[in-house]
Amino acid sequence: MRKTLAAGAVLLMCALSACGGSDGGGSDASTGDKPDTSGETTAVFDACKSITPAEAEAVLGYPVTVEETPGGGCSWGSEEDPRLASLSVSAAGEADVNGGLEAAKAGTTAVLDGEAEDVPGLGDGAFLVIGPLKGGGGESIQAQGSILSGTQLITVGITQLGGAAVTADAVKAQADAGLKLVGSKL
Structure with a gap:
C-alpha cells in the first residue's frame, strides 16, 4: 500500500510542479548530479539523505515510514493509516521543469483549487498552494x-487520501513546516 501511495505522490508532485520536460540534459544516475549549462555538475538536493524520519515525524505529527520515490525523492507517511x-x-x-518557479506555480494551481502564496525567506523564492484537487479529486485537502x-527546484508536497478528516489549517501547518525544514537544509 505504501508503494502505491508513494507512486501516487510522485505522479501528483510531477503534475503539480509541471515536470516532465527536458532540455536534453540528464542526470548522472550514479551520483544524482545534474549538469548545468557551464558543463560543471551541481549536486541535486537528496531528500532521503537530508531529512531524517524524526524530522518528518515532527512535520506530520505521527510515526512515519520512509520510501524512496520513483524518479528521485522521498516520501514519509503512516504505515498504519495510509x-x-x-x-x-x-x-x-x-x-527540467520548463520555466522554474513560475511554471511550478502555474502547474500547481492548474491541479489544486487554491491560490499560490509566496513564502518569503526560503531559497531564491518559494510558494505554497493549499486546496483540494480540481476536477473531482474529492474533499481531501492537499498542499x-x-x-x-x-539552479534547482525542490518540491514539497502534503498528500492525503480520501476519507482523511484533516483540516485545511492542519495541512497548511504541515506544509509550512515541510517547506521550512527543506529550506533549513539548503
Whole structure:
C-alpha cells in the first residue's frame, strides 16, 4: 500500500510542479548530479539523505515510514493509516521543469483549487498552494510548494487520501513546516 501511495505522490508532485520536460540534459544516475549549462555538475538536493524520519515525524505529527520515490525523492507517511497526510520531497534542476518557479506555480494551481502564496525567506523564492484537487479529486485537502535554490527546484508536497478528516489549517501547518525544514537544509 505504501508503494502505491508513494507512486501516487510522485505522479501528483510531477503534475503539480509541471515536470516532465527536458532540455536534453540528464542526470548522472550514479551520483544524482545534474549538469548545468557551464558543463560543471551541481549536486541535486537528496531528500532521503537530508531529512531524517524524526524530522518528518515532527512535520506530520505521527510515526512515519520512509520510501524512496520513483524518479528521485522521498516520501514519509503512516504505515498504519495510509489516508493520513504524507510528506513528499523531490528536487530537479530548474531547466527540467520548463520555466522554474513560475511554471511550478502555474502547474500547481492548474491541479489544486487554491491560490499560490509566496513564502518569503526560503531559497531564491518559494510558494505554497493549499486546496483540494480540481476536477473531482474529492474533499481531501492537499498542499504543494516549491523552493528555488540556485539552479534547482525542490518540491514539497502534503498528500492525503480520501476519507482523511484533516483540516485545511492542519495541512497548511504541515506544509509550512515541510517547506521550512527543506529550506533549513539548503
